[in-house]
Amino acid sequence: MDGLAPRCDHTEGCITCGDEAIAMEVLAVDAERGLALCAKAEDSSARSTVETALVEPVAAGERLLVHAGTAIARAA
Amino acid sequence: MSGGMKFVEEFRDAALGKVVAGEILAAVDPHRHYKLMEVCGGHTHSIYRYGIDDLLPENVELVHGPGCPVCVIPMGRVDDGIAIARNEEVIFTCFGDMLRVPGSERSLLEAKAEGADVRMVYSPLDALRTAKANPDREVVFFAIGFETTAPSTALTMMRARAEGVTNFSCMCNHVTIVPPLRALLDSPDLRLDGFIGPGHVSTVVGARPFEFIPADYGKPVVISGFEPLDVLQTVLMIINQLDEGRCEVENQYTRVVPYEGNLRALEVMAQVFELRPHFEWRGLGFISQSALKLSDSYAEFDAELRYSVPGVRVADPKACQCGEVLKGVIKPWECKVFGTACTPEHAIGTCMVSPEGACAAYYNYGRFASEKAVV
Numbered sequence: 066m067d068g069l070a071p072r073c074d075h076t077e078g079c080i081t082c083g084d085e086a087i088a089m090e091v092l093a094v095d096a097e098r099g100l101a102l103c104a105k106a107e108d109s110s111a112r113s114t115v116e117t118a119l120v121e122p123v124a125a126g127e128r129l130l131v132h133a134g135t136a137i138a139r140a141a
Numbered sequence: 142m143s144g145g146m147k148f149v150e151e152f153r154d155a156a157l158g159k160v161v162a163g164e165i166l167a168a169v170d171p172h173r174h175y176k177l178m179e180v181c182g183g184h185t186h187s188i189y190r191y192g193i194d195d196l197l198p199e200n201v202e203l204v205h206g207p208g209c210p211v212c213v214i215p216m217g218r219v220d221d222g223i224a225i226a227r228n229e230e231v232i233f234t235c236f237g238d239m240l241r242v243p244g245s246e247r248s249l250l251e252a253k254a255e256g257a258d259v260r261m262v263y264s265p266l267d268a269l270r271t272a273k274a275n276p277d278r279e280v281v282f283f284a285i286g287f288e289t290t291a292p293s294t295a296l297t298m299m300r301a302r303a304e305g306v307t308n309f310s311c312m313c314n315h316v317t318i319v320p321p322l323r324a325l326l327d328s329p330d331l332r333l334d335g336f337i338g339p340g341h342v343s344t345v346v347g348a349r350p351f352e353f354i355p356a357d358y359g360k361p362v363v364i365s366g367f368e369p370l371d372v373l374q375t376v377l378m379i380i381n382q383l384d385e386g387r388c389e390v391e392n393q394y395t396r397v398v399p400y401e402g403n404l405r406a407l408e409v410m411a412q413v414f415e416l417r418p419h420f421e422w423r424g425l426g427f428i429s430q431s432a433l434k435l436s437d438s439y440a441e442f443d444a445e446l447r448y449s450v451p452g453v454r455v456a457d458p459k460a461c462q463c464g465e466v467l468k469g470v471i472k473p474w475e476c477k478v479f480g481t482a483c484t485p486e487h488a489i490g491t492c493m494v495s496p497e498g499a500c501a502a503y504y505n506y507g508r509f510a511s512e513k514a515v516v
Contacts, residue, residue, distance in 0.1 A: 086289060086341045086344070113263075114266075116266060116293065116296050116297075118296055118405070118409070119292060119296070119403055119406045119409070120403075120405075130341070130344060130397055132289050132290060132293065132341060133236075133263070133264045133265060133286065133289075133290045133293040133294075134263065134264025134265065134266045134267065134293055135264070135266075135292060135293035135296055137289065137293075137341070137344050137345055137403060137406060138344040138397050138398070138399075139397075140396070140397055
């Protein structure tokens with residue numbers, strides 16, 4: 066897994082099934098494949114590849130709301 | 142640290158929280174009882190984690206709704222998933238919480254211990270990657286979640302088709318938020334004054350789908366963020382509506398939720414999914430048009446068509462009162478088996494399995510407080 070620590074436990078919410086998205090910052094964009102490398106806003110060491118088709122175009126430095134590996138909104 | 146940290150911290154500021162709590166105290170009518178339902182499991186988790194309950198006046202009660210997708214999955218669907226997972230060629234992928242949800246005889250985790258190849262993934266895209274990495278196996282993704290998660294599954298199915306990945310399929314358990322809310326509002330034993338609306342579902346569906354709640358049922362809805370200050374401000378906005386005799390959909394979470402939602406997400410969902418005529422919800426029974434299946438144009442990726450599944454309806458365990466908890470009729474600790482026969486380690490009901498579930502959230506963060514309150 067690319068950096069996001071498992072969160073499906075009983076002290077933290079589950080990032081996938083809990084229907085709660087997390088804020089991430091775009092580090093690099095792969096426009097051709099509709100993907101971006103992002104870092105969690107609260108912990109920049111937690112990185113993940115994110116689908117960006119629903120919020121394109123995106124640029125490095127922008128903040129996205131990410132759920133289950135897909136950006137569903139821009140975080141202001 | 143990035144500017145983002147500061148952004149989040151602002152919404153966790155304890156001093157500001159006390160200010161808003163003071164405004165709530167000043168706004169409430171002391172002769173009135175306010176019963177508000179948070180629809181989303183993420184809110185339930187946040188309320189317990191930050192002790193938001195403790196900052197509210199005694200006559201403001203928060204009850205927990207059906208908004209945890211894991212908690213509403215009926216046992217029969219878990220059994221169906223296990224039946225697929227037991228096929229020798231199958232790698233069965235699902236989110237972590239699903240692994241521990243009890244079926245009628247065993248959970249997916251137990252099926253894994255017995256030899257089924259069940260793997261946890263963090264996203265549908267991870268499941269697709271697993272398929273590409275194992276071309277000689279069949280990878281099935283157990284899709285679950287409300288409209289927050291459904292676009293991610295939809296995009297992955299589109300990607301699978303575009304990339305010609307044929308050893309990949311989806312057992313679709315996606316559910317939609319509005320039909321269960323309507324079912325709850327039609328339920329005769331429900332007494333509610335207003336709703337804390339689901340923040341992240343709304344980034345996809347927007348605020349408009351909730352307009353029927355004030356229009357048809359006369360109850361305010363305020364769409365809310367997940368930080369403590371978001372939830373407190375939302376409670377204040379609902380109380381202000383009630384006290385001023387207003388009743389409408391308001392959006393507290395404007396920094397993220399556009400009123401119209403994410404039109405592109407709705408488009409991809411419409412391409413990949415269609416509504417099931419009905420779907421069973423744990424504790425709530427069958428609800429019309431409340432879940433999604435793959436549409437005819439994606440039938441080749443439908444795991445329920447590729448594999449035979451028992452499709453048997455399994456009654457909830459008798460001792461389990463998840464239904465009443467999901468409807469907000471009883472609090473988690475009022476369930477007969479809460480904290481005794483049913484714990485996060487040995488869950489009887491789904492509300493105890495997922496950390497977003499009202500029972501697990503309460504067990505982990507509020508158990509001792511509740512014991513004090515009950516005495």
